[in-house]
Amino acid sequence: MNGTFWLPMLVLGSSLLPGLLIFFLAEDRSGIRTLLNLAGAVAKLLAVLWMLWGVYNGVAYEARLPFLPGLDLVLRVGPLSLLFVVLSTGLWLLTTIYAIGYLERSPHRSRFFGFFSLCVTATVGVAMAGNLLTFVLFYELLTLATYPLVVHRGSEAARQAGQVYLAHTLFGGALLLAGTVWLYTLTGTLEFTPRGFVSHLGETHRGSLIAIFALTVVGVGVKAALVPLHSWLPRAMVAPAPVSALLHAVAVVKAGAFGVVRLLYDVFGAEFAASLGVTGPLAVVAGATILYGSLRALYQDDLKRRLAFSTVSQVAYITLGVAIAGPLATIGGLVHLVHQGVMKITLFFCAGNLAETLGIHKVSEMCGVGRRMPWTMAAFTVGAFGMIGLPPVAGFVTKWYLGIGALEAGQDWAVYVLAGSSLLNAAYFLPILHVAWFRPPPPAWPHEHDFGPRETAWALLLPPVVTAILSVAVGLFAAAPFSPLEWATLIAEREFYLP
Amino acid sequence: MLSSLSPALTLLLPILWPLLLALGLLAAPLRQTSAALAITAALPALTLALAFPDLLLPMPALLIGGSGLLLDATGRMFLFGGALLWLLAGLLNPAATDERRSGLWFLLAMAGGLWMTLAADLPTFLAATAVGGYALYGLLASQGRVPFLVPLLVLSDLLLFELMLLLAPTAADLSFSALTTAWAAGEAVPLLLGLLVLGFGVKAGVLGVHLWLTPALRQAAPGNALALLAFVLAAGPLGWLRLLPLGAVTWTGAGDWLFGIGTATLAIAALLALIQTRQRLALANTLVALTGLWLALLGAALAAPSLATELASALPLAIVLAGLSLGALLIFQPPASAAAATEADTADSTGTDSPDQPAAHARWGGLTWTDPIWAAAAGLLALLLAVLTLDGAALAAAADRPLAFWLPAAVALAAGRALWLGLRGATMAAELGQLETAAAADASEPQADGIVVADARRPWVMAAIALLAAALGTLLFWLPWLAALILLLALALGLAADPLVRRLPGLPEGRLAAAEARLTAG
């Protein structure tokens, strides 16, 4: 019971406690609510940075609580956890600022921010989970905490989107639970171990292990929006923009993708999984998802739906990277966990700004919006370029490592998938940019709010600009120490090269 | 450590200074200052190219696996040419720096363009191309439609990305030198060559993927046209020079293929240039023809490594100088039209024509006294262009290529046609300006002698002056007569082609063509 125990608990508690407190705040106490939110976010960020430094210097953080016979709840912080924790913590701070600005005038903010905090708590829990049981626990908690956010608007469409969301995620959760229990009955342990803890069962339980892999991967694949389990994601777009940002970049989809990583590397082990013959089909599914998502995105006029299908496609990059199961592709997949988050959150912030400031929801309404909201659209442009994979924005680094990793593993087809996806990405992002920058603006915007001299409220503008800068920075300084790429390399080395 | 790095850090300046100015444009308090300073944006690059020794700045923290900036002989040429073009572009394009948005595009495109010339590795180069290319699109698109550019840029980036993917596994890192070495050790894989030719060819304007160039150049303001030219030079031929393992390999088949593609591009572009009725379009095709020439020469060098070393050192200079000449022709904005515009202005403001001006027109066949100077300059430039290409042709001839002679001849023809159109356009515009002035004044009272009747001799006067200048230049500097002959031929062809071209169907008509028609009818 020392720093290595309390620090992970602090990371968890710094959003859990404010979240619980906020639930019971009166609606009009916005000052104290904001204070709680920001204090929690900043405290969490500081704790996480402290841990980052510690892990860099070889400290192992672990918190353990007895839970079930023979099974503990374990929070353990290693490089892989930290990759996700840093991402979600950093983006949470920005999303909180954004949400404060976004929901300035809307009702039920206490409820919103309460669940918002719970959502992030669950996410860092997923990230820090030290065994599969803990992972399942936070994974389900995440499902529950997100639901009220999805239905926050309280419209019939929101309710139905919520039902669809739950139907998918709870179904996935049940499969994941089944796989987990089954696995436990075979192994007697669920502790995440580099290179997996099931390989010794390979001879006797091959069939069972394949079935378990299928169950668990489908379980996490629902959140990762792998085709054909993706349909909840575009529908969940009825939620307010900060929620979309949360769903797509910080929490839900990421938790799914992170789950795939955990399963492949720390439960089954990449090599063993490959010997089971399960990585190939997974990679194919990921490839199909990449192309399908992009194709669907092409035909969406609703901006947020287009972005949602884009997420379907982009998150599958992560799965593809880890399913190719070579060291370089792994780096690509892992680093995209961060890159996609930063870039996609930028895009959603911007989409939210357009909706909130000008009432623009459709691509076809975006004519000339670059003149009215240059900063927002500049951030959007950076995000879109990143998605296409243009250097020096972050997406390029991902694409590079995925491509070179696919070649290294002899899976040349993946390169074609990436190329096709890049083209499709360009095909659905660049027209938006063209329309926004070079078409003349309409005489009046659909539903314009006045924010004075600025193009929009500062709380709405700051987060996308910061994340856009981040998107460029993590791509440009990819080879610098502490960059996501370096962390991903560290993790991949541990998985593939270290004894 | 830091002190040893500090001279190399100057390599950052040409990129960072335009970017800083761009940032300044964004921040309201600094906007005025930045706009005023924007014309200096290319100065660090120019200084660096002229006054600094060869430098290498490794930046291990950047991009994938680290990258760097490099100033070597090849890069210096391109940096110089680029800086000059960007400087001129800035001077000619005050609107670009006045208006915040196009100023931003301009500065970003410049940063990207100069960055390309300094890139020491392919990822950096690609990053620079992306920044430069899309910003250039922004610059051009804020003034009109630029079809094909963006899809082709995407395609190009993709092809180069795949090329990099395929080259990387055998290379030590992603620097140009390592990639080239790795490639030289391997085979002349057709796929790789195809990716290379098309990838850079999109930006250089290789036949088939040059579709964006003509429409973009056609309507670009002079400053923007120079910016476009600077981009084309750095993003296309420089890429080839950097990546092709010249001198290290003997790839006969591949070399022949490149030579063939280059020749075809050249031939078709030259032909297209000849049948244009607009100077800009002729110039655009000349640019494509030049690209074809460089590609052909590179192909020749691939097939004959003995030639390669010589060519590799000569080509950068040739490419940059040819580019600069072309740039000069591009901004050969007929001063007569400018004069006419001023005239029209004064006529409007005063309400009466000054009495001596019609007389002056009558005396000089409608020419002002500056026109001959411009005509002479243009002639010299066209000559220089022809000579430079000829230089390359000599190299090609040394490689024992059958078409060696005809390649530069074709480029010279294209340049000649452009020159002709420019000269004619100048006089036409002058006339048009007067026509419009007259029409404005005409409303009140007829001024029969105010209107200069179309004088078909004037283009000829200009052409003669240009030729004279070319001839004199040839004599003075002992440049090849061949060039002058070709120019003469070009001007003659330009004349001969005119009635033919006018009968060709399907060429869209613009302002000048319409004016031309009016004048001929009148």
Place this chain on the structure above:
Amino acid sequence: MIPNLASPGWAVALIFIPLLGAMLAFLLPRIGVTLGLLAAVLTAGSVLPLLPMLAAHGATNIRIGGWGAPLGIELSIDGLTMAMLAMTALVGIAVSAYATCYLRPVPSRPDGQPDLQQRHFWPLWLVLWAALNALFLSSDIFNLYVTLELLGLAAVALTALSGGADALNGAMRYLLVSLLGSLGYLLGVALLYHAYGTLDLGLLALRVGDETVTRAALGAMTAGLLVKTALFPLHFWLPPAHASASAPVSALLSALVVKASFYLLLRLWLTLFGDLDSGLATLLGVLGAIAILWGSIQALRQARLKLLIAYSTVAQIGYLFLAFPLAATGGAVVWGAAVYLVLSHALAKAAMFLTAGSLLRFGAHDRIADLDRVVHRLPITIGAFTLAGVSIMGLPPSGGFIGKWLLLQAAFSQGRWGLALVMLAGGLLAAAYVFKVIGYAFTPAVVPHQAGLVPPTMEWTALALGAGAILLGFAWPLLWPLLEIGMPFGALAPDPGAAVGPWLGGPRILAP
């Protein structure tokens, strides 16, 4: 005779305090509420001292009046009993607090008399509580019968309390079923007594053998108790009874009364019939599985909240019976899982019925589709419903999850895929019906909800119960050692020699 607080004899207070309270509340209706509450607090509080006692001394038999087993009345207490008592106390105190507000007549009666519901609720409920405690504490199968009958009658009376045709109908059906169930049980008691000459569980456990009469007794008692526990297909009486009763009563019925008969079945199974190798365990498992699916689907189809919750009870009872086939090889942990499910379901289901009561009070109806954004007005109530729902679904971290995890683990390790599948499907169906309610709580309805006042006590007691169901999920490391006291489920390790519980070996005998 005032029992020493540290002595096990204190357990007697658990029966006498509520009985006394019931009498007083009946006799002094004007201060009935105060008396009732006081008795409730005292009863619940009386459970507390038992805990350290149990921890210190282990399982204990208590002789009332100093007379031993065959002749006198003996109470016995072990981990399982303790858990049930604690559960009853927790739910009891929460429901009591809730009932004070819920039963308060909206326009106060001019004569100052509490109305009929208020007046009769407290005596009946306290009798019910006494019967429950007595049932859990008894170790004599005839005394168990008496408590069971008392329990049933009190429950029926409470059901009828809310008045109205529905309630009376439901109560009547409940009465018949309850009597039938008791009758079955009594038949078993008679058979056993006839065969083995004793009513004491401990003694019986030593004497029973695999004989026809034992099997007959097993059949009769199990059937009787199944009727009372409402295992599919004997569940028909439960939804109308539970749904038509007033909310606190529904909570008591679903959370506690049904559990009492299950407890009894479990106890008999563990001590008397567990070794009989009949197909009954499998049958119970199959019925349980069907109950899960059937109950859940029915719940999903309901348009009214209380019926939905009642059918959910039918489904949740099914889970408990899955333990029977699984425990054959799964051992003590599986029984532990079943008890865990009993506890968490008690808390969660009580919370659900209480929230349903709040919603009824608030909107005067419980049509799910017309909940009309109630989440905006009663966030705490909906929160309580959700927390309870999480446990019902078996999502982590909740008591329901722990139970389900352990059952699943047993099912997987025994290769009983069907049962595992049913459990997972049941969880999903539960999620479907719980979130059906929550979803409608967010949306506006055609018929606007009429705002009525819900006292904070009602909201918060429900929330406390719901939160309790969740917190139970973290309590396994604490609760399992408690449940293990006296080894009611046999040894954890499959070591037959060590399988000695208080009912089998010689427990410490204490006289108060």
